[in-house]
Amino acid sequence: MKQIKAVADLIQEFRKLPTIGPKTAERLVYFLLKAPPELSFDLARALERLKKETVICQTCFNVAAQDPCVICRDPQRANELLCIVEEPLDALAIEKTGRYRGRYHILGGVINPMAGITPRELRISELKERLLKNSAIQEIILATNPSLEGEATAMYLKEQLKQWAESWQQHWRITRLARGLPTGGELEYADQLTLTRALEGRVDY
Template sequence: MYEGVVQDLIDELGRLPGVGPKSAQRIAFHLLQAEEPDVRRLADVLIEVKARVKFCSICFNVSEDDLCRICRDPRRDQTVLCVVEEYKDVVAIERTREFRGRYHVLGGAISPIDGIGPEQLRVRELMVRLSDGTVTELILATDPNLEGEATATYLTRMLKDLDLTVTRLASGLPVGGDLEYADEVTLGRALAGRRSAQ
């Protein structure tokens, strides 16, 4: 639609997750109107993040060091391990300030339609972490969708012979939600996972 490098920029921005053609075009024209130092700063940060950021050698969270800040923190409970799909899930759980254990980032979820099986995830590394017996509880915090459920089910079966408490995040109705707007699956899980009112 546009000529040369402008179209190249729009095409590259459009490849980003959650950025459609219109958003890519808007961002491209914003960058064209921005001051050169601002654009250069963005370009420098993009290059620097690719050069410096790597994955933690223990939990596979993003880090600039060999170990992420969570794995370096001696105050974290080493007996509780929370398994998540992606590193962005670590941030979501950390924002609650409720979890004081450690994490294991799988790097995705089982999705046969996308060609992702257990072999493409960090399941083998998880089993190595569990082999020394330090972890006594494993929390499966995969997404409550088809892929996340398949991943949680697979891990539960793999871990059944270990002396380990395996729990799953509760799912159900959001705080402030109305029953009439809840879908059947969400409402069914809320009923199945009900707890004492006392």
């Protein structure tokens, strides 16, 4: 019994997605085969709409319903604050805290020479242009991930920002998100680096 072509093709398509291996792809397809046809058709329609109904904001490079995006258009948001993140999902995570009222800049990834991603592939020249045009910015938050590549990218950006600040006679406060023990975590299970950072960053109590 060979797989039917329509079944094999959909398994193949699902496997192109992250976190979906061959077994999961098979399970998804056989689930859909058993489910009412609307489930497959609704998913198909939502997929088609995804690319048709989204654009990339040409100011912050976030995914948006229109350009400029809701945040870049919002006159209430603080122009003094710019938060640089790797991906749209990172901006979304920060938005969910409800504690950030500034603007964003989406890099579109991290520097990762092994994967062929150099600063050229990221939106760094766009960042430069944006900073050059926008004199209101006072603080730049480097909110790349606390991973090896995220740290390297933050370091690279810090150097770049310093150079630009010098040549443009500018001054920005450059910050990075705090490192320490995650809420709800246990000291006992914290890795050494996290604990070291938590110690180094200890605050008066």
